[in-house]
Every structure is written in C-alpha cells, then in structure tokens.
Amino acid sequence: MPGIYPEMIMGLPEIETPLAGIRGRLIQGELTQAVFFDIAAGSKVPPHAHCGQWGLMIEGEMTLTIGGETKTYRKGDRYFIPGGAVHSAAFLTRVFVLDVFDDPARYRAKSAPADAGKE
Numbered sequence: 001m002p003g004i005y006p007e008m009i010m011g012l013p014e015i016e017t018p019l020a021g022i023r024g025r026l027i028q029g030e031l032t033q034a035v036f037f038d039i040a041a042g043s044k045v046p047p048h049a050h051c052g053q054w055g056l057m058i059e060g061e062m063t064l065t066i067g068g069e070t071k072t073y074r075k076g077d078r079y080f081i082p083g084g085a086v087h088s089a090a091f092l093t094r095v096f097v098l099d100v101f102d103d104p105a106r107y108r109a110k111s112a113p114a115d116a117g118k119e
Contacts (some may be wrong), residue, residue, distance in 0.1 A: 059094070
C-alpha cells in the first residue's frame with residue numbers, strides 16, 4: 001500500500017534504524033531533527049530514553065507509554081516526551097507521524113550506495 005507522503009518528503013534522506021517495520025525521512029536542522037515516519041502495523045518500539053521528542057499523529061493509531069502511563073493516539077493528536085523519560089510504543093495500524101527531536105544527532109541518514117547517481 002502506498003504511503004501518504006508526497007515526493008518532496010519521500011525525496012528526503014532515509015534514516016538508519018534497526019527496528020523492523022519503521023522507516024523515516026529526515027529533515028536536519030542545526031539544533032533539532034524532524035522525521036516523517038511510516039510505521040507498519042504491529043511494529044513495536046521497546047522501552048528506551050533519549051532527548052526531548054514532540055510528535056504529531058498524521059494517520060493511524062498507536063499506544064505510547066511515557067513514564068509508565070499508556071495512552072492511545074490517533075490522527076491529529078500530539079505528544080511530548082521529556083528528555084530522559086523512558087517510553088515505548090506499539091502501532092495498532094499503519095502509522096504516519098512527524099516527530100521532532102531536541103538533538104541534531106538523534107538519527108543518521110542512510111549512506112547512499114556507492115554507485116548512486118552513476119550511469
């Protein structure tokens with residue numbers, strides 16, 4: 001099934017992530033990063049902590065646990081995860097979400113293949 005993001009977003013660098021079913025497109029700022037995520041239904045993010053994170057649900061449904069409190073988020077909902085707060089997520093449907101991270105090095109763009117752009 002195709003995603004909802006237009007070519008201008010799909011043309012952004014893809015992030016490196018070890019988590020199955022989770023893909024993202026990176027906007028790099030001097031002090032922050034923004035990632036347009038496309039997350040497969042049934043995917044999970046295990047408990048972890050990092051810099052502050054603000055998110056906006058674009059489509060789908062997920063549960064997000066922050067500091068032991070679990071809530072369900074849907075299209076149009078926003079959340080904030082304070083820096084250092086342990087959190088985890090489960091994706092009940094395919095989810096499209098925009099996350100902004102208070103760290104310019106939270107994610108790294110995938111390296112382009114050695115032959116990219118060559119004919």
